[in-house]
Amino acid sequence: MSTSAMKEVSIEELKEVEKHLDTVLTPAGFEYHPFKIGWYNEQVAPTFRLPYHDDAVAFIIISTPSMFEKTFIPFVSKMDCERVKQDPLDQCMAWQFATIKQALPSHTIEIIHDFDTTPNKRPRVLVQTAGHVSGAVRYYQYCDVTPGYWQPHKKIFGVCLHPQYGGWFALRGVAIFTALTCPHLPKRQPREILMDDAAVVELLERYNNNWQDWSFRDVIPVQEKYSHEQKNYFSTKPADRQTFIDKYRSPRDQGREESLKAFENSLANLHLDYLDLYLIHWPAASRFKPEDPRNKEVRGESWSGLEEIYKSGRVRAVGVSNYTVDHLKDLLSFTALKPHVNQVEYHPYYLQKELKSYCECQGIHLQAYSSLGTSVQPSPLLLDPTVTSLATHLSCSPAQLLLRWATQQGIGVLPKSTTEDHIRENIKLDFDLNEEDLKTLFNLGISHKYAWDPSTVV
Numbered sequence: 001m002s003t004s005a006m007k008e009v010s011i012e013e014l015k016e017v018e019k020h021l022d023t024v025l026t027p028a029g030f031e032y033h034p035f036k037i038g039w040y041n042e043q044v045a046p047t048f049r050l051p052y053h054d055d056a057v058a059f060i061i062i063s064t065p066s067m068f069e070k071t072f073i074p075f076v077s078k079m080d081c082e083r084v085k086q087d088p089l090d091q092c093m094a095w096q097f098a099t100i101k102q103a104l105p106s107h108t109i110e111i112i113h114d115f116d117t118t119p120n121k122r123p124r125v126l127v128q129t130a131g132h133v134s135g136a137v138r139y140y141q142y143c144d145v146t147p148g149y150w151q152p153h154k155k156i157f158g159v160c161l162h163p164q165y166g167g168w169f170a171l172r173g174v175a176i177f178t179a180l181t182c183p184h185l186p187k188r189q190p191r192e193i194l195m196d197d198a199a200v201v202e203l204l205e206r207y208n209n210n211w212q213d214w215s216f217r218d219v220i221p222v223q224e225k226y227s228h229e230q231k232n233y234f235s236t237k238p239a240d241r242q243t244f245i246d247k248y249r250s251p252r253d254q255g256r257e258e259s260l261k262a263f264e265n266s267l268a269n270l271h272l273d274y275l276d277l278y279l280i281h282w283p284a285a286s287r288f289k290p291e292d293p294r295n296k297e298v299r300g301e302s303w304s305g306l307e308e309i310y311k312s313g314r315v316r317a318v319g320v321s322n323y324t325v326d327h328l329k330d331l332l333s334f335t336a337l338k339p340h341v342n343q344v345e346y347h348p349y350y351l352q353k354e355l356k357s358y359c360e361c362q363g364i365h366l367q368a369y370s371s372l373g374t375s376v377q378p379s380p381l382l383l384d385p386t387v388t389s390l391a392t393h394l395s396c397s398p399a400q401l402l403l404r405w406a407t408q409q410g411i412g413v414l415p416k417s418t419t420e421d422h423i424r425e426n427i428k429l430d431f432d433l434n435e436e437d438l439k440t441l442f443n444l445g446i447s448h449k450y451a452w453d454p455s456t457v458v
Contacts, residue, residue, distance in 0.1 A: 006053060008181045014057065017104065017177070021059065024099040029067030030172070032059045033136035036185055037176070043129050047122065055181035060130045061097065062137070062162070063170045068230040071096060076245050077286040087238060088245055090115050093172050100175050107180060113173040127171035128160050135188030137162050137171070144200050159207040159216060163191045167207075167217025168225040193220060228374045228450040254285035254298045259305030267314075275315045278306065279343060283320070283327045283457045290456040296330060307337050317341060319365075322454040325358045332362065343367040346411060347402060348441045349381055349448040356411070367412035372399055374450045386444055390437060397425055404429045405441050 009017075014034065021032045038054025050058075075092040086094075090113070097111045116124040132139035141158035142150070150156060162169045194200050199219070206216035212235075217225065226234070233244050263278060280302050284295040306318040319341030320331070332338060342359055346352055346368035359366045373381030381387065382398045391401040399415070399422070406413050407429060415426040433441075 006056075006179055006181050008055075008183065009057075011182065011184060011186075014182050014185065017057075017107070017180075020103040021100065021175075024103045025061065025096075027070070028096060029064050029070040030096070031062040031064060031136065032175075033062070033131075033134040033188075034059050034182075034185060035130060035134035036182070036187075039133040039187060040130055043133060044126055048126055050125070050176065052176060052178055053181055055183045055185075056176065056178060057180050057182050057185065058130070058174050058176040060127065060134045060136055060174055061172045062131065063093075063172050065165060065168050065224045065226050065230070068233070069227060074286070087115075088241070097173060097175065108178045110176040110178055111173065112176065114171055116173070125174050127173065128158060130174050131160055131171045132190050133187075135190050137169075138190040138193050140194065140200050140203055142204070145197050145204070149197070149201055156204055157208055159203065161193045161203070161220065163193055164223045165225070166220045166222040167214075168222055229452065232374065254280075254282075254302045256301040256305040256308075259302045260308065263305075263309050263315075273314065277317045277319065277341060278309065278315045279319045279321045279341065280306065281321045283323050283454050291458055293458055295457055299327070299331065300334060303331060303335060303337075307335065310337065319343065319367075322452070324455055324457075325355055327454070327457070328358065328362070328364070338362060339364050341365045341367050341412075343369060343414075345370045345449060345451045346406065347371050347373055347381060348384075348387070348405065348444050349373060349446050350450070351442065356409075360410075365412060366410075367414065368406050369414050370450050371406055371413045371415060372402055373448075380448075384444060384446075386440060390440060394431060394433070394437070396431060400425060400429060400431075401433075401441075404431060404433060405438065408433055408438065 018032070018034070025032050034057055036054060037050050037052045037056040037058055040058070041049040041054070052058075072089060072092050075095060076088050093113055093115075097113065100111070101109050112125045114123070114125075114127045118124055128137075128139045131137040137160040139158055139160045142156040159167070160171065161167060194203060203216055203219045206219065210216070214231070233241060236244065259280070263275075266275070266278070267273060280299070283299055284290055284292075285298045288294050288298070303320075309315050310318045317340035318337075319339040320327070321343035323331070323339075323342050323344070328339070328342065342355075342364050344352060344355065344366065346356070346366065347370060350370075356366055358364075373379040381402065384398075387398045387401060391398045394401060396404070403413050403415060403426060415422075417423050417426060
């Protein structure tokens, strides 16, 4: 680009640009941090250098832990992600980054995502380096440790830490203002988060050898981390995440016509003409806020659709999911057809005694999800000392103990596993808990909910 096309701005003028970025990024759970292209190019090999003026301004865009609930779930609940052969999260980032150009139409902006590659499959931008030179994060690498700890040729991948979020964030890409320079932009040095070689070694060892257990993200105390729902999503292989996407999207199918159409789509996707059970997944529609009174109306419309499906004989049972006692009372006030099933979160850390009692009185079968607490490994419930001790005493696994605790109360369970041994183990529940065992699990003294809270929905 010719220098005549460049526009030089002061620090104050750059702050005006940042105000627009703040409007579209901060409420969505993102941070943005400026850097000069020259700072980045000085740190990378020629292959990765960006072809812009050294003083051209760019911003590294970082997703904070809250991005998942603030942006990703609302995005997939409204968009038809299946129609595009691209990861739903990448689609979401592309959509969010597009709002930067929309907010600043008078500027020429190049967006490079962390997932963008060249024809020879190299990343178009090294986001770790961009984050480091912006001062937003500290990029820890092999070279930060005194020589001699690892073998000279051992491959050690570097990892970034955020001063507030530790490892609970992601570098999503850069927004380059190709015609905007700010020569006087001060260079902010990244904060030194780890104070000695031992801490850096521990971080790099955790990241390179045990990254799947999430522990590298917690090497420092953090202000916020990923929600359990977010951990569940990212712990699941990309090819297996469609169940989550369907769950996030399903509330948009609320309403009589929408529920009828959703049922037909389900039959088509499954290549079936009959289902054993069909549920309304959530007591609210994605287009309404939880406190919106219209949620009551749309619940009734959705249920009328399920009544019609049930009467047609194409489904053996219909039900609801995540319905509280109040939601069920409201539903039963205008229908003669009671839900056959109410599928909810239920485990020793989250006892819904009132709901269980109400469902029993109404003849509604209570079915539990998250019976083992959370699929994020390791699950705190599975590691609870009382649970592990009792499981050892009964010669069963903690998972078997928790599942039998539920089934012995007449509660259905939905354990999820892709491991054949675990699937076999989850089925083998041929033992009983005595009254003292049941009482022990009812009184663990911990209250913790892992999934979304439907009690906020009117």
